[in-house]
Amino acid sequence: MSVAPSLSAPKKNVKEIRILHQPGFVLHSYPYKETSLIVDIFSREYGRVSLVAKGAKRPTSALRSVLQTFQPLSISWTGKTEVRTLTTAEWVGGMLPLEKSALLCGFYLNELLVKFLLREEVNTVLFDLYVSTLNQLAHNENAAIVLRKFELILLQQAGFIGDLGYCVQSRERILIDHYYVIDPTRGVRPFVSGEGLPQVLGKTLFDMSVGDYNDPVTQLQSKQLMRYLLSFHLHGIPLNTRQILIDLQKL
Known part of the structure; x- marks a missing residue:
């Protein structure tokens, strides 16, 4: 941090x-x-x-x-x-300004970058993603989906998430009809009843890995998963803009 x-x-x-x-x-x-x-x-x-x-x-x-x-x-x-x-x-110009709720989403992106991006750590992938995400928000694309994609790649670039399609226990590809969790310290593994980690379908993990959030189940489960992972890696410190977005039902 x-x-x-x-x-x-x-x-x-x-x-x-x-x-x-x-x-x-x-x-x-x-x-x-x-x-x-x-x-x-x-x-x-x-x-x-x-x-x-x-x-x-x-x-x-x-x-x-x-x-x-x-x-x-x-x-x-x-x-x-x-x-x-x-x-x-x-x-320089060339980008539309962010307005209304898109503006608040932009501040959320900035807060994430300040929290997770180390000083003078070069990351052109993340920079180009940031520009693309701002453009998508400015053109009124689905904010929840746009932010999910950004959050996932941010955590992957920070080294906190590996291959979503790979189970660390079985050492095999995930099954779309099975339930899994992402253990923040280990990676994807099968869900065990009674544990506190958010469970997600293998299909949700597959959809996230290819950037497909059209399935309502994928949207819901990915939102719960990213909330958990961000909170874990921020040691429970809340993000100011995220709470506002949750209150506005934009996140």
Whole structure:
């Protein structure tokens, strides 16, 4: 799980890096000193990085209107420490804005990335998935299905879920008419009566593995399964946006 960035002094003999025109998105920002911001950026080739946007809170700052969530940006930065200095950020365009419930779903994606994506861990698969997911939400595709797909790939990319079609006990492919559980520490295994893990049909696991959520049973069971797995890997710490989405019956 991610931790707050360090604002400590640069280490000796650490080479200053200079990154130019990197595709990226703002995940989160918060005030720093009187006029600046710390901005959490998800970049395609450098992963999640924290940048100081100096003077971004000033009314006259060009960064003030640019550093918005869910907008594709071209970002440049420099520095030696964990928290580097933003030098330029330019709006790229080409994506529809998120509105109404889709906007809240976008904040949910950002909260997941902040929780699960380690700093400076490059993951182009996840970056491209994030862009695709934002586009799907902007075009009013089924939000619950779009989010299920994102959650699954996020946990797979983080190494928390393996092959959904493989039973770790039998060492064979799953059977679509049998019930299974995903043991967070081991993987897919047969369901045992009386245990507290959510049970799912083999068909549900197969459907999830190929991205097919048309079956109402698959939709229901995958929702229960992902709620459990996310909670387990977050050590029970609730996601603020998820609870709001549940209250709105969007998740």
